[in-house]
Amino acid sequence: MIVAAKRMHQISEYFFSKKMKEIQNLEKDGLKIINLGIGNPDLLPPSGVIQKMKQASELRNANTYQSYIGIETLRNAISNWYKKIYQVDVDPKNEILPLMGSKEGIMHISMSYLDQGDEVLIPDPGYPTYSSISKLLKAKIIYYDLYEDENWLPRLENLPKAKIMWINYPHMPTGATISFEELEKIVLFAKKNHVLLVHDNPYSLILNKKRSFSIFNVKGAKDIALELNSLSKSYNMPGWRVGMIIGKKKFIQNILKIKSQMDSGMYYPIQIGAIEAMNHDSKWVEKLNIEYLKRRKIIWDICDFFNLKYSRNSSGIFVWAKITDLENNDCIWSDKVLKTYHIFVTPGRVFGHNGKGYVRFSMCCPVKILEQAKNRIFS
Template sequence: MIVEAKRTHQISEYFFSEKMKEIKNLKKNGLNIINLGIGNPDLFPPYGVIQKMKQASELKNANTYQSYIGIDALRNAISNWYKKVYQVDVDPENEILPLMGSKEGIMHISMSYLDKGDEVLIPDPGYPTYSSISKLLEAKIVYYDLYENENWIPNLEKLSKAKIMWINYPHMPTGATISFEELEKIVFFAKKNHVLLVHDNPYSLILNEERSFSIFNIKGAKDIALELNSLSKNYNMPGWRVGMVIGKKKFIHNILKIKSQMDSGMYYPIQIGAIEAMNHDLKWIEGLNIEYFKRRKILWDICDFFNLKYEKNSSGIFVWAKITDSENNDQIWSEQFLKNYHIFVTPGRVFGHNGKGYVRFSMCCPINILEEAKNRIFS
C-alpha cells in the first residue's frame, strides 16, 4: 500500500477549495448561488495591460524559459512603483524577487528560514496559509491574539521571541489598518528579539484612506524585514499570478535558493503586462476605489438589515462583520444564509479562533449581482 506523507495529516484541503466544490454542485442542481465569500477581483486590469501582453506573446523568445529573477524591466518597474506608491527606495538588482503570486512567497520564505521546531508567530485571526505552510514544515506555531477592542493590533508585551513573525496590514480578514507608530513598535520588537518580520501587504491601495505604508517606511526595517506585495488586488490581476518579495540582498538570495528549485521563471508576456499595470498613474487606483465604495455600501446595507456590527474605516476588499444575535455562531449563520438566500459568505472561524462570531463579505461581485443579493434578502 502506498501511504501518504505524514505531513499531510497536519493540514486539510484549503477551505475555499472545498467550498467551491460544494457551490459548484449546488449550481449543477439548479440553484443560483451568489458567492460573496471569495476575494477574487472580477474587474479588468488597467487599459492597455492585456493588449501589451498579447503583443508580447508574438515575440520570438516569448515562450522560452525566463530568468528566475524576472526580466530587468520588471524589477525596475517594481522599484519605480515602490518609489511612487510608498516613497521607498528599492534596489532592482538585489532587493526584489518577482513571484508567481505572493502566496508562493509565503512558502519560499518559510522554507528558507524555518527548520523543524522553529517558532513562528502567526496572527489570529489571519490568513490560513501562514499556518498550513508552517505545519507542513513542522515549525512550532505560536498564535498571537488580535482583538477588535484593540483595533486588531498585536499586544507586543505578550509576545515571545520567534524565528519569523507574520504581520499583514491592512489586515485580512478584518480590514484593520495600522498607524505608523504601531508599525514602528513592531519593527523595534523584531529588531530587539532578532525576529525575521514578514509584512504581507497586498491590500494597501484598496479603500485605504490613510497613507499606504510599506514596512520599509520604518527606519532600519530592512535589517530584519521582508515585504510581500501583489498585483492581484491592486490591479485586478489575480489569475496572472504576479507578486514580489522585497528585502535586503542576503534575504532575497536565500529565498532565491528555494524558488529556483521550484519553477523556471514567469511567462514573459505576463511580465510585460505587469510592467504596464505598474506604470499607470495612481489615478487609476482612485477610479477602482470609487467602484469599491459603491459595492461596500450595498454590503453595509445587508449588514444593517441583520444588525451586524462592522467598522466603516476598514480597508481592503472585504466587509468584516460581527454577529450580534444570541447564537453568535458564524458557521451556523453562514450555512443558514446559504440555505435561505443562496448566498455564500465566509464564517470567521476559517481565519482562526478569534474569528469566531464574525462573517466576511467579499466586494468582488458586480454591482448588479450585489443588488440582486440585497433584493433576495430584503424581499
C-alpha cells in the same frame, strides 16, 4: 499500500477549495448561488495591459524559459512603483524577487528560514496559509491574539521570541489599518528579539483612507524585515499570478535558492503586462476605489438588515462583520444564509479562533449582482 506523508495529517484541504465544490453541486441542482465569500477581483486590469501582453506573446522568445529573478525591466518597474506608492528606495538588482503570486512567497520564505521545531508567530485571526505552510514544515506555531477593541493590533509585550513573525496590514480578514507609530513598535520588537519580520501587504491601495505604508518606511527595517506584495488586488490581476518579495540582498539570495528549485521563471508576456499596470498613475486606483465604494455600500446595507456590527473605517476588498445574535455561531449563520438566500458568506472561524462570531463579505461582485443579493434578502 501507498501511504501519504505524515505531514499531510497536519493540514486539510483549503476551506475555499472544499466550499467551491459544495457550491458547484448546489448549482448543478439548479440553484443560482451568489458568492460573496472569496476575494477574487472580477474587474479588468488597467487599459493597455492585456494589449501589451498580447503583443509580447507574439515575440520570438516569448515562450522560452525566463530568468528566475524576472526580467530587468520588471524589477525596475517594481522599484519605481515602490518609490511612487510608498516613497521607499529599492535596489532593483539585489532587493527584489518577482513571484508567481505572493502566496508562493509565503512558502519560499518559510522553507528558507524555518527548520523543524522553529517557532513562528502567526496572527489570529489571519491568513490561513501562514499556518498551513508552517505545519507542513513542522514549525512550532505561536498564535498571537488580535482583538476588535484593540484595532486588531498585536500586544507586543506578551509576545515571545520566534524565528519569523507574520504581520499583514491592511489586515486580512478584518480590513484594519496600522499607524506608522504602531508599525515602528513592531519593527523595534523584531530588532530587539532578532525576529525575521514578514509584512504581507497586498491590500494597501484598496479603500485605504490613510497613507499606504510599506514596512520599509520604518528606518532600519531592512535589517530584519521582508515584504510581500502583489498586483492581484490593486490591478485586478489575480489569475496572472504576479507578486514580489522586497528585502535586503542576503534575504533575497537565500529565498532564491528555494524558488529556483520550484519554477522556471514567470511567463514573459505576463511580466510585460505587469510593467504596464505599474506604470499607471493614481487615477487608476482612484477609479477602482470609486467602484469598491459603491459595492461596499450595498454590503453595508445587507449587514444592517442582519443587525451585524462592522467598521466603516476598514480597508481592502472585504467587509468584516460581527454577529450580534448570540444564538448563532458564524458557521451556522453562514449555512443559514446559504440555505435561505443562496448566498455564500465566509464564516470568520476560517481565519482562526478569534474569528469566531464574525463573518466576511467579499466585494468582488459587480454592483448588479450585489443588488440581486440585497433583493433576495430584503424581499
